[in-house]
Amino acid sequence: MKKAIRFKRKPLNINDITIIDDHKLRKAIIAAALGNAMEWFDFGVYGFLAYVLGQVFFPDASPSIQVVAALATFSVPFLVRPLGGLVFGVLGDKLGRQKILSVTIIIMSLSTFCIGLIPSYATIGIFAPLLLLLAKLAQGFSIGGEYSGAAIFVAEYSPDRKRGFMGSWLDFGSIAGFLVGAGLVVLLSSILGEVKFQDWGWRIPFLFALPLGLIGLYLRHALDETPAFQQHTDKLDNNERTNIANPPQMTFKEIFTKYWKSLFVCVGLVIITNVTYYMLLTYMPSYLSHNLHYRADHGVLIIIAIMIGMLFVQPMIGLISDKIGRRPFIVVGSFGLLVLAYPAFMMINSDVIGLIFIGLLILAVLLNCFTGVMASILPAIFPTSIRYSALAISFNISVLIAGATPTVAAWLVEASGDLYMPAYYLMVVAVVGLVTGLKMNETANKPLRGATPAASDRSEAKEILxxxxxxxxxxxxxxxxxxxxxxxxxxxxxxxxxxxx
Missing domain, CATH: 1.20.5 (Single alpha-helices involved in coiled-coils or other helix-helix interfaces)
Structure with a gap:
């Protein structure tokens, strides 16, 4: 019987620990967060303009069907997000993160800009909603590689002991982008008046996407590749490095077989986070105005106030997660959603402004529990060689489910007449989050999977060693x-x- 050869592993030394350049780290966070902000800028604008877009692109339908149709156009692009995740994920593992993120922000900004140029149904008939759908599909394709790539970019640039705090700024960008989009809608509608705003003013927020995209492209193009990806390419032998565009790749069957638990964790986290996100920040404005009959601008102002509070909570949760871990926030947030979703909607339906605000605030804080840690958890559960492709595909398949939330919630309320259907929806999803939180491994203060440790400076590197x-x-x-x-x-x-x- 042949004796197995045992290779002795070299001890880790101080030179094996990556020292992260603080200036490059800040630039990476700004560049990644700006792209994410633009994605959610569009979501915010679209969610708050659903009633206007329904009138512009689906004028022959009843008011209820107009809202559902506009939200359905929001949800349909999620069908192509897995395709975008597949394409950009594979390319991101082959060519690097920086190049792909430069491409995604170009497509995303141009497609959003084009929405502001589409003529109304009254002008070109059926071609109007078809062009809207085409633009949203282009958005969906680019976004398929955007969040996953941005989360990986920040995670691979971050020191191990600060990854939670640094990663939390990615979804800070999401909330800020959503807030700017919603605020711009309120500002323009108040300045222009309802008639002018519905006639042409609604186009202005979408047109803002082009200059934002150009700024994001400039920032991303100026950045170096992430340290973790550079380490990965350096480990390839000389023959492989001469053909870096075609390194050895795992098949998707091997990924599913070997990393099934990581895929399970990714799917669970994305579903609980994004269903809550879309329910609170995309569906609730329409719920308040259409189902509870508040003036549209009143509902918007309440949501904006909630989102401003979320901005302050977001980095705090990321910072605390570096101290106590990420799992506690997933478990506590999911359990809180399970027991508090119904009481929160009782407050929202109370017709008392103070109670409405508290009900939405409860949902917002629970959402912060997920968004504050998700960007630091997901990249850490896959190795560098397949991180982009595995995360992008599993993330976007999960978002495919979550993206239907506004449409399904609106349909459930209309079909049943029960205003508490969104609460039941959140309670079911909370069970998914609770199981995920209990089953996942802790990732705080640990190196990315398969990577060497990363530190802020040499002193911290000595502590890690x-x-x-x-x-x-x-x-x-x-x-x-x-x-x-x-x-x-x-x-x-x-x-x-x-x-x-």
Missing amino acids: SDHFDSIEQKVEDIEQQIDTLKKQRQDLVDQHPKLD
Whole structure:
């Protein structure tokens, strides 16, 4: 029998720990967050303009059907997001994160800009909603690689002990983009008046996407590739590095077989986070104005106030997660959503402004529990070589489910006449989040999977190295105790047998 060859692993030393340049880290966060902000800028504008877009592009339908149709146009592009995730994910693992993120922001900004140029149904008939759908599909395709790539970009640039805090700024950008979009809608509608705003003023927010996209492209193009991806390419042998566009790749079957638990965690986290997100920030404005009959601008102002509060909570949760871990926030947030969703909607339906605000605030804080840690969890559960493709595909398949939330919620309320249907919807999703939180492994203060540790400076690198050696010593001690216990058990068995000694 041939004896297996054992290769001795080299001890980790101070030079193996990546020191992250603080200036480059800040630039990476701004560049990534800006693209994410633009994505949610469009979501915010679209969600708050659903009633106007319904009148512009679906004028022959009843008011209820107009809202559902406009929200359906919002949801349909999620069908192509997995395709975008597949294309950009594979390319991101081959060519690098920086190049792909430059492409996605170009497509995203141009498609959003084009929505502001589409003539109304009254002008070109059926071609108006078809062009709107085409623009939304282009958005969906680009967004398929945007969030996953941005989360990976920030995570691979971040020190291990600060990844939660740094990652939280990505969804800070989401909330800020949504807030700017909603605020712009309110500002323009108040300045122009309802008639002018519905006639042509609604186009202005979409046109803002082009200059925002150009700024984002400039910032992303000026950045270097992430340290983790550079390490990955450096490990390839000379032959592979000469053909870096075609490194050895895992098949999707191998990814599903080997990393099924990571895929499960990704799907669960994305569903709980994005269903809550779309319910609160995309569907609720229409719910308040259409179902509860508040003036559209009143509902918008309440949501804007809630979102401003979310901006302050978001980085705090990321910072605390670096101290106590990410899992507690997923578990507590999911359990809170399970038990508080119905009471929150009781307050929202109370017809008392103060209680409406508290009900929405409860949902917002619970949403912060997810958004504050998701961007730091997801990139950490896949190795560098497949991180972009595995995360982008699983993320966007999950978003495909979550993206139907505004449409399904609106339909459920219309079909049943029950204003508490959104609460039941959130309670069901909360169970998914709770199971995910209980099953996932903690990722806080650990290197990205398959990567060497990363530190802010050499002093922190020395601490990480010391902690690493302490961990090894503790594991060796635990193994020695297990060996002693096994020896005692063996001796007890030997003593009971006359022919063993």
